[in-house]
Amino acid sequence: MRIALVGNPNAGKSSVFNRLTGMQQKVGNFPGVTVDRKSGSMALGDGTTAQIVDLPGLYSVYPHTPDQAVALDVLLAPAHPDYPDAVVYVADAQDLERHLLLFTQILDLGFPAWLCLNQADLAGKEGTNFKLNVLEKAFGVPVFQTNGRSGEGLPALKQSLRSAFGEAEPGPHAPKAFRPPAQEAAALLSRLPRTDSPDAAYRLLLQARHRKRLPKLLEEQRLVLDRAVQDSGLDPLDLQVQETMARYDKLGPILARAVQQRGREARNRSTQFDRIMTHPVIGTGIFFLVLLLIFQALFAWAAIPMDAIDGVFARLREGLHAVLPQGWASNLLADGLVPGIGGVLIFIPQITLLFLLIGLMEETGYMARAVYLSDNLMRRFGLNGRSFVSLISGVACAVPAIMSARSIHNTRERLATIFVTPFMPCSARLPVYVVLIAFAVPERSVLGGLLNLQGLMLFGLYMLGTMVALASAWLVKRFTGGGNGSFLLLELPDYRMPDWRNVGLTVWEKVRVFVVDAGKIIVVISMVLWALSSYGPGTAMADARAEVVLEHPEWSAETLAYQQEARALRESWAGRMGRAIEPAIAPLGFDWKIGIALITSFAAREVFVGTMATIYGAGSEDVSRLSEAMARDSHPETGQPVYTTATAVSLLLFYAFAMQCMSTLAIVRRETGSWRIPMVQLVYMTGLAYLSSLMAYQLMA
Amino acid sequence: MLVDLGCRPGQTVRLERRGLFGSPLYLCIGDRRMALRSEEARLLLLEPLVPAPASGDRMVASAS
Numbered sequence: 176m177r178i179a180l181v182g183n184p185n186a187g188k189s190s191v192f193n194r195l196t197g198m199q200q201k202v203g204n205f206p207g208v209t210v211d212r213k214s215g216s217m218a219l220g221d222g223t224t225a226q227i228v229d230l231p232g233l234y235s236v237y238p239h240t241p242d243q244a245v246a247l248d249v250l251l252a253p254a255h256p257d258y259p260d261a262v263v264y265v266a267d268a269q270d271l272e273r274h275l276l277l278f279t280q281i282l283d284l285g286f287p288a289w290l291c292l293n294q295a296d297l298a299g300k301e302g303t304n305f306k307l308n309v310l311e312k313a314f315g316v317p318v319f320q321t322n323g324r325s326g327e328g329l330p331a332l333k334q335s336l337r338s339a340f341g342e343a344e345p346g347p348h349a350p351k352a353f354r355p356p357a358q359e360a361a362a363l364l365s366r367l368p369r370t371d372s373p374d375a376a377y378r379l380l381l382q383a384r385h386r387k388r389l390p391k392l393l394e395e396q397r398l399v400l401d402r403a404v405q406d407s408g409l410d411p412l413d414l415q416v417q418e419t420m421a422r423y424d425k426l427g428p429i430l431a432r433a434v435q436q437r438g439r440e441a442r443n444r445s446t447q448f449d450r451i452m453t454h455p456v457i458g459t460g461i462f463f464l465v466l467l468l469i470f471q472a473l474f475a476w477a478a479i480p481m482d483a484i485d486g487v488f489a490r491l492r493e494g495l496h497a498v499l500p501q502g503w504a505s506n507l508l509a510d511g512l513v514p515g516i517g518g519v520l521i522f523i524p525q526i527t528l529l530f531l532l533i534g535l536m537e538e539t540g541y542m543a544r545a546v547y548l549s550d551n552l553m554r555r556f557g558l559n560g561r562s563f564v565s566l567i568s569g570v571a572c573a574v575p576a577i578m579s580a581r582s583i584h585n586t587r588e589r590l591a592t593i594f595v596t597p598f599m600p601c602s603a604r605l606p607v608y609v610v611l612i613a614f615a616v617p618e619r620s621v622l623g624g625l626l627n628l629q630g631l632m633l634f635g636l637y638m639l640g641t642m643v644a645l646a647s648a649w650l651v652k653r654f655t656g657g658g659n660g661s662f663l664l665l666e667l668p669d670y671r672m673p674d675w676r677n678v679g680l681t682v683w684e685k686v687r688v689f690v691v692d693a694g695k696i697i698v699v700i701s702m703v704l705w706a707l708s709s710y711g712p713g714t715a716m717a718d719a720r721a722e723v724v725l726e727h728p729e730w731s732a733e734t735l736a737y738q739q740e741a742r743a744l745r746e747s748w749a750g751r752m753g754r755a756i757e758p759a760i761a762p763l764g765f766d767w768k769i770g771i772a773l774i775t776s777f778a779a780r781e782v783f784v785g786t787m788a789t790i791y792g793a794g795s796e797d798v799s800r801l802s803e804a805m806a807r808d809s810h811p812e813t814g815q816p817v818y819t820t821a822t823a824v825s826l827l828l829f830y831a832f833a834m835q836c837m838s839t840l841a842i843v844r845r846e847t848g849s850w851r852i853p854m855v856q857l858v859y860m861t862g863l864a865y866l867s868s869l870m871a872y873q874l875m876a
Numbered sequence: 877m878l879v880d881l882g883c884r885p886g887q888t889v890r891l892e893r894r895g896l897f898g899s900p901l902y903l904c905i906g907d908r909r910m911a912l913r914s915e916e917a918r919l920l921l922l923e924p925l926v927p928a929p930a931s932g933d934r935m936v937a938s939a940s
Contacts, residue, residue: 234880273882273908419879442907446892449909455896547902547911551895560900560911662916663900664877667909 176225176340178217179249179259181281183274184232185668187293188265189213190323190677192229195263195333212257219337228257234273236280236381237415242581244388250284251378251389261287261339263332268292268305268320269442269669272423272430278314279422285374287339288316289332295320296327302436309433324674366403384414445540445669452544453667462548465541469532469570471630480524488517507705515701518606518785519694523686526602529571530685531678538673543665550663556645557652559583560663562592566644569599570637571685573839577846585661591651593846594856597839598644600637600831602689603781607830608636610784614802615823640831643863700775701785707749708771715746737807744768763829763865764822764872766810773829780835821875825868833864882908889922 180195182188196215213229230249231242238244249257262281266274271292281288292298292305310318317335321328367379386392386400452458492513499505536542542564550560558566561583569576576596583589600608612629619628710716719742723735730738744750745767752774753767760770772786784801791804808817834840834857843853887906894901899914 234877237880239877239880270882270908276880276882416879420884423879423884442909446904446909449892449902453893453902455894459896543911547895547900550900550911550913551897554913663911663913664881664916665900665911666881667902667911 176219176223176261177257177259178225178227178261178263178336179257179286180227180229180265181246181250181262181277182232182265182293183234183267183277185666186232186265186267186274187323188229188232190674191263191265191291191293191321191329192227192323193676193680194323194326194329196227217333217336219340223340225336225340227263228259233277235277235419236284237419238385238388239584240581241388244385247381247385248389250281250286251382251385252392259286261289261336263289263291263336265291265293265321265323268295268298268303271434272426275426275430276419276422279426282314282316283374283377285372285378288314289335290314290316290318291321291328291332292318293321293323296322296325304435306433306435310429313429313433324676366406368399380414442669445667448670449544449667452541453547458544458548462545465536465545467634469529471626471634472528472532475627475630477524477528481521484517484521484524488513488520492517503709506709507702510709511702511705512698514788515698515785516694518701518781518788519690519698522602522606522781523690525605526571526686526689527682529602530682533568533571534678534681535673538671538678540668540670543667546663546665547667550665552645554661554663556648557588557591557655558595558645558648559585559588559592559661560665562588562648565592565596566599566641569596569601569644571602572689573597573599573601573836574842575685577839577842580846587655588661590847590852591648591655593843594651594852595644595648597834597836597843597856597860598640598647598832600640601836603779603836604640604830606781606784608633608827610787610801610805611823611827611830612636613799614805614818615820615827636827636831643832647859696779696782700779700782704749704771704775704786707752708744708747711743711747711750716743719743719746741808762873763868764819764825764876766817768808768817769822769826776835777837779837780830780833783830819876821872824875825872828871829864829868831864832860832867834860878905878910881910882906883910888925889920 180188180192192213192215195217215227215229216224217227218224228249230246233243233246236247236250238247249255249259252258264278264281266278278288278290290310292307292310295305298305305320307318307320319328319332319335321332323329364376364380367376367383370376370379382389382392382396383400383404386397386404392400452461492509495505495509495513499508533542536545545567546560546563549563553560553562562580565576565580565583568579573596576599577593580589580592580596583592612632616629616632620626621628621631720739723739723742727735727738745754749771750767753770756770756774757765757767760773765773768787772783775786776783787805788801791801791808805818806816809815810817840853840857843856844850847853883905888904890904892902892904892909894914900911901914901917903910903912903917
């Protein structure tokens with residue numbers, strides 16, 4: 176049994192979904208497309224379970240974005256693997272008329288349906304009352320007052336679903352038809368395959384209207400629909416407007432009988448609050464303060480749990496060396512695996528905080544205001560206010576950020592957003608920034624202790640990434656003659672208290688994906704690197720150690736041990752790889768050790784810290800030890816330090832701009848349908864990284 | 877698309893505010909709050925309900 180959860184965006188569908196399915200959820204993709212597919216199971220009581228599929232939010236059966244088209248594809252194609260047996264429709268009770276437009280269309284598609292008036296309690300507090308029996312009679316389906324946040328009304332809904340699916344035929348349903356008079360569409364219908372079922376006829380009309388956007392439609396069906404639309408000479412937009420207005424005309428009298436509405440206090444309060452929050456000067460100032468707060472939180476607040484994780488892994492590593500007998504297995508465990516796992520877990524606090532803050536912006540309704548405030552700036556660079564959501568999400572991770580660009584209607588703006596989003600300073604760059612900033616920038620308070628100098632440097636890097644993303648978008652606009660067809664149509668929802676359960680589940684999912692997906696790569700690469708830097712051809716490494724003792728017998732034991740390891744590393748497999756690319760990277764101030772890190776972090780840039788920690792034997796969980804080891808390192812021939820401020824700045828710029836993420840390239844390929852854009856991205860970003868590092872190093876050194 | 881979002885002919889349109897450089901416009905259409913760029917907002921056919929004020933942004937009109 177499959178039940179689809181359908182409703183407008185911001186109707187509270189996710190809260191209802193979370194309540195119905197609990198933690199029994201899976202996040203994946205709809206078949207063949209990269210649109211998020213959330214599904215979960217709900218026990219029906221008789222030992223069977225129903226699969227609940229949360230479809231992307233739709234305003235009507237006339238989709239505006241690719242993910243809305245996927246939702247429609249599921250509802251229109253009985254052959255679709257996610258085609259539902261029934262629909263639970265979630266409508267925001269505070270704006271029932273608009274939310275019921277799609278509901279009447281769902282009824283006309285012939286689905287058994289349950290209607291949830293979500294957040295009815297909030298509407299009730301403002302004096303709005305609902306006569307459920309009037310709605311049930313009008314629509315012919317069970318109606319419930321629910322609140323996805325508190326769970327109110329959902330046990331009754333579950334009970335109704337259980338009793339309905341326990342029967343041979345679902346439910347006490349007699350859905351009423353809301354189909355508008357067919358005469359407008361008669362010309363088109365007469366040219367389509369004949370059907371006696373009104374539901375099937377409506378389905379055919381919609382398939383004809385959206386034939387170019389429905390992936391599950393067969394090519395021969397598409398050709399038949401194409402011909403029918405051309406022969407009928409019907410204006411599809413006209414048909415849509417007529418249908419929509421006819422539905423509103425039918426809904427009006429029903430709602431007049433069923434809803435007693437008094438105040439709109441929450442709406443008025445939000446509009447009043449917006450006079451401050453969307454003020455061109457005050458609102459923009461607040462917006463930048465929010466961004467600054469996020470960056471300071473990532474650098475300052477996250478430090479406490481990070482230090483705790485740091486300590487645990489440092490003690491674990493030392494403990495393993497003390498307890499286990501010397502040998503390759505104990506070295507692999509203590510110097511390869513443990514630092515690798517530590518290098519993943521250390522970033523959980525920052526990722527948690529970032530997604531918590533982004534989740535709060537979305538839940539409270541502030542994200543829509545951020546889109547409003549940023550649209551004018553974004554459009555100057557050939558983007559859209561909605562691009563802001565992708566760009567700000569790109570601060571966490573480019574992969575979901577690129578997927579979120581689906582909500583941008585204009586194809587050129589969408590592709591431009593996808594193209595520039597990887598420039599945004601994602602969380603994977605954070606470890607690299609942390610290490611290099613700790614090395615190059617003194618830890619000092621400024622502005623009377625209000626701000627931290629290292630935090631300001633981090634803020635500067637984030638601003639740099641953002642500015643380069645915008646400048647690149649402007650270049651895209653210049654070269655593609657952008658601007659046509661661009662528009663913004665944005666609803667500004669009421670401000671509301673966040674649903675902590677929703678925010679918590681989102682944060683949990685993002686952290687899980689980071690630990691499982693990115694973590695696997697980091698741990699494996701850390702172990703491979705340990706092997707490559709621990710072994711070399713023949714006796715090369717042992718010979719190198721012996722040479723140091725012979726050449727410098729006067730050195731202290733500590734210096735000798737350090738120089739022996741450095742020389743041995745140079746002769747290892749990893750050292751040989753780094754030396755092979757050294758001529759190309761030397762003008763940037765990078766030596767062969769950095770070369771190793773560049774090679775390994777091509778797949779995922781966060782591997783840089785783990786690589787450097789492995790090379791310097793510092794343990795990737797210990798940023799200060801790594802910085803100290805880097806500061807001590809010197810060129811064997813000249814004795815000059817390898818890492819200077821110029822090297823650190825050059826490296827920071829390289830990591831700020833280079834495309835070093837296989838997952839991002841893969842997701843861009845899937846979102847754009849070809850390798851063209853990801854390949855252009857790879858060449859453009861890496862070329863820009865090389866040139867800017869070269870200029871910075873040559874000027875500063 | 878506006879009709880999908882519940883904006884229909886006959887509803888009252890109030891200009892609440894303009895963005896930093898004059899766009900987007902923050903409109904209250906019926907009891908909905910919408911943000912539209914000035915280019916799109918120009919496509920709305922409006923009939924003034926109250927005289928436009930001598931200064932300031934607020935203007936109330938009816939969509940048709």
